[in-house]
Amino acid sequence: MKEVDMKNSAPHSRKLLEYLQNGDFQIEFSWINKSTLAVIDPLREKILINLALHLVETDVHEYLHLQYPKMDEKTICQRTEKMLARTSRKDIQLLGERLIELILTQEENLN
Numbered sequence: 836m837k838e839v840d841m842k843n844s845a846p847h848s849r850k851l852l853e854y855l856q857n858g859d860f861q862i863e864f865s866w867i868n869k870s871t872l873a874v875i876d877p878l879r880e881k882i883l884i885n886l887a888l889h890l891v892e893t894d895v896h897e898y899l900h901l902q903y904p905k906m907d908e909k910t911i912c913q914r915t916e917k918m919l920a921r922t923s924r925k926d927i928q929l930l931g932e933r934l935i936e937l938i939l940t941q942e943e944n945l946n
């Protein structure tokens with residue numbers, strides 16, 4: 836893994852990075868369910884992050900901003916929640932997988 840220089844970062848940011856790098860806790864990216872963004876499994880010292888759901892939520896939120904440029908932030912958040920509630924687990928998983936593919940493609944293009 837690439838070393839990150841955080842000499843000039845805030846103490847809490849450095850602490851988070853140390854936490855990520857020292858390997859005390861394992862971080863895994865995995866589908867959980869359509870309403871859980873992450874869970875901690877203290878027994879296995881593992882953090883599970885539902886990356887697909889994070890990405891779909893962000894994507895829906897920004898999509899709504901584009902569709903309704905004059906809508907206020909609070910309403911966009913409420914609409915995002917409603918839209919996600921109406922989207923099936925399978926569709927969220929599919930959309931999430933597509934967004935992850937896009938991330939990986941962009942990473943490849945950067946290198």
Ligand SMILES: [Zn+2]
Nearest residue numbers: 896900908911
């Ligand atoms: Zn917003």
